[in-house]
Amino acid sequence: MASVNRRNFIKNSGLATLPMLVANPVLAMGTTNNQSAAGTQVIKFMGDGEMFEPVDYLNILQQATIVRDSYGAGGSVEALEKKFVEITGKEKAVFMPSGTMANQLAIAVLSGENSKVFVQDTSHIYRDEADAAQSVYQKRLMPLAKDEPFFTAQQLQAAVEALPSEEVFKTGVGAVSIENPVRRSNGRMVPIEELRKISAYCRANNIKLHLDGARIYMAAAWSGISVKEYASLFDTIYISLYKYLGAAGGAMLCGDKTIIDKMPHLIKVHGGSMYGNWSNAAMALHRLEGFEGRMKNTVQKANELFEALNKIPGITIKPLPGGTNIYSFALSPKIEITKLRDALNTNYNIRIGRVNEKNEGFISVNETLLYQDNNYIINAFKKSMA
Ligand SMILES: Cc1ncc(COP(=O)(O)O)c(C=O)c1O
Incomplete structure (x- = not known):
């Protein structure tokens, strides 16, 4: 069971599959905008962490040390x-x-x-x-x-x-x-x-x-x-x-x-x-590897970010009592959530979730927050709200 390095993995797994994945419209669905392995990293205020699209998954896996198991052994x-x-x-x-x-x-x-x-x-x-x-x-x-x-x-x-x-x-x-x-x-x-x-x-x-x-x-x-x-x-x-x-x-x-x-x-x-x-x-x-440290940074960054975002008129983000990475999120009724979501997504690669008819919902924090500095995110919200 030989360890597989990056180059061997490409060869052995026939990363010939990669163009096939991209060419296959079903498999490639949703891969746009999620280039976390390739560089344009998406900040997701939803979910608990990275959930890679197939192409990204294969890219990241090539950086890992891979040794095959047999029925879960070895x-x-x-x-x-x-x-x-x-x-x-x-x-x-x-x-x-x-x-x-x-x-x-x-x-x-x-x-x-x-x-x-x-x-x-x-x-x-x-x-x-x-x-x-x-x-x-x-x-x-x-x-x-x-x-x-x-x-x-x-x-x-x-x-x-x-x-x-x-x-x-x-x-x-x-x-x-x-x-x-x-x-x-x-x-x-x-x-x-x-x-x-x-x-x-x-x-x-x-x-x-x-x-x-x-x-x-x-x-x-x-x-x-x-x-x-x-x-x-x-x-x-x-x-x-x-x-x-x-x-x-x-x-x-x-x-x-x-x-x-x-x-x-x-x-x-x-x-x-x-x-x-x-x-x-x-x-x-x-x-x-390094996950605990990344999460520590994420929490600190989230605290600083939300303090700043709460200063933008019309946004209220609050931690839940006894909560973890899910925060309550409310927008003033004047703000059109679909426009805000589209602007954040299209112009800044930032994804936020849905809100209810009162413009209230939740946002989740995860390590994708580390992909950009807080000023970038604050500016993105300010510009997109305007
Ligand atoms: C708290 C909790 N426990 C267990 C599970 C089950 O995990 P799996 O999807 O791997 O069966 C989930 C999945 O959503 C979960 O949220």
Whole structure:
């Protein structure tokens, strides 16, 4: 399994495919204006990070060290797993084809014979994983804190202690899963003090704890608490490889060796074992280099930028309470959002999202903010508003 350098990659992968991609109108769709690899970099006030178009993806991948794996063993996959062991401080990490599978297998294995798993009502596991826990893994998800970003340790304890009087047949509590930050709550975080209390309660009561940390790097950047510290409170943690690390898909699940060693077999059982995973692993590994530092700079730059943008009449940008990279964004009713969006996009390569009928919405901050200095962005808004 030879390491592939840039020139060999072009030759071996036949970057002859590149002109084909460009010539193919379907594949090339959306590639315009996203030349982040080629130089004219787009600032996106939406999403959590770079999500490369196919041509850009191939360009960036050529800068990575690529070693092929075989069914997830060896090569760039193994290198990425080692990296995540370092990052999280856990004993072992395993590459997963999706975050959904990482979440589901983690809570299934952690809870063993016990069938109840407590989750946030707003969590991806509860609302967005097609009832897999119930239908595939025979786990009963018990939602807490309706429509709220998080439940407290007290609420969890009350729910666990109420079970004997509320249910006749005793089935044990297997695991608790926490999503942080919470996608359905616009990236709000679970406060670290609450996580510490929940972790202490679970450990004292032999209840296993899983972290859906798909976007844990956003929480780390905005809270100043390291990924390792978050991970230390949990038995398992999953981190997405595509939401901000540039891969086209994939996830990492980290935890004790006894848990993680069970995963390759279970991934196969559930049809998730893929022959080659190196393109996603190599991309994530490449983009992880310096990522924490880039996020730190992004937060600082966002604070300075929003202070300046708020001085432009008609714009109000505010952080959300307990929030991360998603900010509320309001424009005075006089401003035509479509004109502003078009001007920013066409003249300055800046993308902003939609607003509602009251001219209110959200803007997200990610590392694409680093592509231009703040004066460029401030000037772009001023000119486009005029
Ligand atoms: C919080 C959270 N968890 C898990 C997932 C699932 O990730 P995947 O798309 O890799 O299955 C997502 C995806 O949107 C998510 O937002």
